[in-house]
Amino acid sequence: MIKGKYLRYACLVTAFVNAFGNLGLMLIYRPLFDLLGISVPIDLHYFYWMAGLSFTNGVLAYYIFDNPEENRTLLKVGIVGKGIFSLMTFYFCIFHGIHWFFLILGLWDVIFVLIFWIYLIQLQAPDLTRMNSGELLPGRGHISRKAMILYYSLTGTGAASVERIQKGLETTGYNVDTIQVRPVDKKLFHFPFDSVLSFISLTLLAILRRKARVEPLNLPSDHDYDLIIIESQTWFVGMSAIVEAIFQNENNRPFFQGRDAVAIIVCRGLWRRSQAMLMRHLEEFGSNVIGTQAYTHVGWEPSRLFSLAAYFIYGKTEQPVWLKWFLQPRCSLSDSSLDALEVYSKKLANR
């Protein structure tokens, strides 16, 4: 989690770079372009317009730095502005072979699209930022020391994390029940996949965000769990359809209403949207979300991504053998992440 103050100072950096960089460009573009071997623009006024607009982006970034809370909307404008600049740069770089100097400017803008985006999420959901750093928000009601964990796991990553949550809670005096959500279509939601076709079908369903049918959960409306933990994996930058199905059945609402809840996400690397979705569903069902955590697969990109794709195709890790040097030995959480999860659940139990 990048701290807010670093993101804020990053805005100051781009404010200076955009403003003074473009001023400098307008003043000394001729000797600079001669030095780098860039041909002088034919329509000079287009060049000055572009530099002026980019200078304005610097002014905008300064206002964000000056008062991030008040100027959240400017982050959105900055994302659009820098996004368009970088898209155009890459397009012209690929199809019209523009000079590498402009590619540097495009890359700079892409980096700041990401920085602005992360900062916007943090500013829009300060609670989320605090909870992701491990903080627990105040709970409601009496503590019965009984918890329910609801989850679904296709490849076993979520199941392993649920085991550690359960262990952490139980060693701290909790009674824990778990319910695994079960899809109706067992043939499709089954790993290793029966065929590449099943993998493609599941992928398409996830991309199109099609609802999944699940077996009835029969969650009681009257219960004495003081904590509900819900675990989901990411499927195409959102929560999985199987876990989401819980919130598509109004009969499940009373189980969550007024109860303390915690959202846990496991994924290869993209957790922000699935976490936000899960939290929103919990809140919409009347839960009091007191904490959330997200854990990503072991390894580095792009190896993690290729390892996962190969894992889905071959049904086991480190395949194909000739690519082993590039692939991760496992497509799941690291031991240290699982340890961290157990520590977190002890913290939940002692809240």
Ligand SMILES: Cc1cc2nc3c(=O)[nH]c(=O)nc-3n(C[C@H](O)[C@H](O)[C@H](O)COP(=O)(O)O)c2cc1C
């Ligand atoms: C259809 C599908 C789509 C996925 N999409 C993403 C994704 O967009 N981002 C990501 O980080 N992980 C993605 N994953 C990876 C899973 O989130 C990850 O493997 C997770 O650990 C699986 O947990 P499980 O074994 O408990 O089901 C996807 C997995 C599947 C099967």
